[in-house]
Structure formats: C-alpha cells, structure tokens
Amino acid sequence: QVQLVESGGGLVQAGGSLILSCAASGSIFRISVMGWYRQTPGKERQLVASITRGGNTNYVDSVKGRFTISRDNAKNTVYLQMNSLKPEDTAVYYCNSVPTRQEYWGQGTQVTVSS
Numbered sequence: 001q002v003q004l005v006e007s008g009g010g011l012v013q014a015g016g017s018l019i020l021s022c023a024a025s026g027s028i029f030r031i032s033v034m035g036w037y038r039q040t041p042g043k044e045r046q047l048v049a050s051i052t053r054g055g056n057t058n059y060v061d062s063v064k065g066r067f068t069i070s071r072d073n074a075k076n077t078v079y080l081q082m083n084s085l086k087p088e089d090t091a092v093y094y095c096n097s098v099p100t101r102q103e104y105w106g107q108g109t110q111v112t113v114s115s
Contacts, residue, residue, distance in 0.1 A: 033051065089113050
C-alpha cells in the first residue's frame, strides 16, 4: 500500500528557496494526478500545485512563477521547488493525490518564512 512521506521544510528568510520531497513507499505510477497542499491553523487546506502523470502542471495564482512541481515516476517521488518565498507561504505542506485520499495523508513538513 502507498505511504507518502514529506520532507525538506525548514526556516528560511523571505526571498529564499526550498525544495520539498514527497517519497512514496509504493508505486505512484497509477496515480494520475499528484498535488501539494498547504494548511495553516484555522484555515482550510489548500491545493497549491498539481501535476499529471504526463507532466502537465497547474498552480494556484499566488504561487505561479515561484513554485515548480515535478514528479519522477520511476523514483516514486514528487517535488516542489519553492523560490522567492514569502511570509504568507508559511504553512505545513502535504502531498496527496488529486482528489485526495484519506489514507495518503502523511505528517507533512513545516515551512516557515521569516520577514
């Protein structure tokens, strides 16, 4: 069964960069669309980037031009390259399929951007 583990978060200054990784214990080949989500306390979890099996991508307007999602199906890994980070990007970041499946939620990885 597929398990997803997020990593790569940390504390960075505004304008800095991070790359997040989502490692799957099993194959993600059969998952058509993968996405990165973020959540802050008291707010609804938001999909910020998605990618299809074939590499087509989509982004929420607030991260367009700054974030890049990619996937390596052979390595069973999804990435999120985050550039020009802003304080409002601070959140716990999760990966999951699109639409989500409850059993895919991991612990997430904390991204904190200081001003």
